[in-house]
Amino acid sequence: MNKKVGIPRALFYYQYYPLWKVFFEELGAEVVLSDNTTKKIMDDGVKLTVDQACLPVKLFHGHVLNIKDKVDYLFIPRLTSVSKNEYICPKFGGLPDMVRNTIKDIPQIIDTEINLRKSDKKALEAVLEIGKFFTQDVRRIKNAYKKALENYYEFRNKVKGGTLPCDILDKKFNVIRKNSKRRLNIALIGHAYNIYDKYSSMNIIDKLKKNDIDIITIDMIDDGIINENAKHLNKQMFWNYGRKAIGGATYLIERGDIDGIICLMAFGCGIDSFVCDLIERKIRKNSKIPFIVLNIDEHSGEAGMNTRLEAFIDMIRWRNRDENNLPAYG
Numbered sequence: 059m060n061k062k063v064g065i066p067r068a069l070f071y072y073q074y075y076p077l078w079k080v081f082f083e084e085l086g087a088e089v090v091l092s093d094n095t096t097k098k099i100m101d102d103g104v105k106l107t108v109d110q111a112c113l114p115v116k117l118f119h120g121h122v123l124n125i126k127d128k129v130d131y132l133f134i135p136r137l138t139s140v141s142k143n144e145y146i147c148p149k150f151g152g153l154p155d156m157v158r159n160t161i162k163d164i165p166q167i168i169d170t171e172i173n174l175r176k177s178d179k180k181a182l183e184a185v186l187e188i189g190k191f192f193t194q195d196v197r198r199i200k201n202a203y204k205k206a207l208e209n210y211y212e213f214r215n216k217v218k219g220g221t222l223p224c225d226i227l228d229k230k231f232n233v234i235r236k237n238s239k240r241r242l243n244i245a246l247i248g249h250a251y252n253i254y255d256k257y258s259s260m261n262i263i264d265k266l267k268k269n270d271i272d273i274i275t276i277d278m279i280d281d282g283i284i285n286e287n288a289k290h291l292n293k294q295m296f297w298n299y300g301r302k303a304i305g306g307a308t309y310l311i312e313r314g315d316i317d318g319i320i321c322l323m324a325f326g327c328g329i330d331s332f333v334c335d336l337i338e339r340k341i342r343k344n345s346k347i348p349f350i351v352l353n354i355d356e357h358s359g360e361a362g363m364n365t366r367l368e369a370f371i372d373m374i375r376w377r378n379r380d381e382n383n384l385p386a387y388g
């Protein structure tokens with residue numbers, strides 16, 4: 059019987075699921091995903107974790123609880139770094155331990171460390187270690203990884219072509235366009251697991267789409283462009299996400315066709331608190347693009363989010379309609 063590997067639909071899922079799904083399936087395993095986030099998953103995560111944990115980490119625990127009894131293994135790699143000379147948030151590195159010490163009766167965790175800070179070659183070492191949970195055939199593991207990478211690059215290319223990762227993962231490509239008003243281009247900046255999770259983001263993507271808005275996220279921007287635009291920083295960013303967010307925002311500010319920028323921040327995220335601040339300073343200094351920071355937390359009342367979002371969109375439309383028509387003398 060095929061071994062079942064559980065992948066929580068949270069955190070790294072939004073960026074790396076296309077890779078790991080193919081990898082495990084090529085090794086003969088069955089991949090089991092947790093359900094879409096619901097109030098119960100959120101509430102379970104909140105109950106299990108300490109108050110100080112950020113919202114996405116709380117949610118991750120809820121997703122683990124959702125699948126732990128349906129699988130033979132839980133895939134929670136110890137992600138330390140996914141790019142040279144950069145780190146990702148240390149909470150990713152601590153995830154396997156947090157889960158192990160918080161949730162009772164869990165299956166074996168595949169917690170191999172993935173640390174590419176010094177070299178990309180470390181990826182293969184990690185992959186071989188993970189693959190050996192299923193087979194000792196090294197060639198088979200390497201072939202599975204090759205196919206997984208092909209699928210991953212296909213996913214990345216679709217995203218760079220303008221399709222939202224959540225639409226690819228949900229297999230929903232057709233966006234209904236009403237064409238009733240001029241479409242706006244709005245950049246939505248935030249961690250993938252915050253902006254693409256419908257429940258925790260309070261469905262911000264669908265709300266924007268329904269308002270005739272085309273959404274651009276930093277995942278759609280080519281890495282070379284991001285790196286070029288992150289060069290203005292006085293020193294290299296410590297965090298992978300920080301470089302992407304600031305490099306991506308700088309590019310979007312200078313592109314000239316962006317009507318507004320939204321930063322979606324998770325309550326309790328230290329990285330977000332200063333990355334959003336740096337982006338705001340850059341916008342205020344170099345442009346007149348309307349900007350708003352929206353905070354998400356475990357409270358589920360949507361009224362506050364809706365009001366702020368509607369006001370932001372209305373303000374952009376009024377400004378485009380009225381201020382653009384003013385003659386130079388006022």
Ligand code: SF4
Pocket residue numbers: 112113114115147148149150249324326327328329330
């Ligand atoms: S980067 Fe922020 S939101 Fe993401 S896991 Fe770390 S603290 Fe949480």
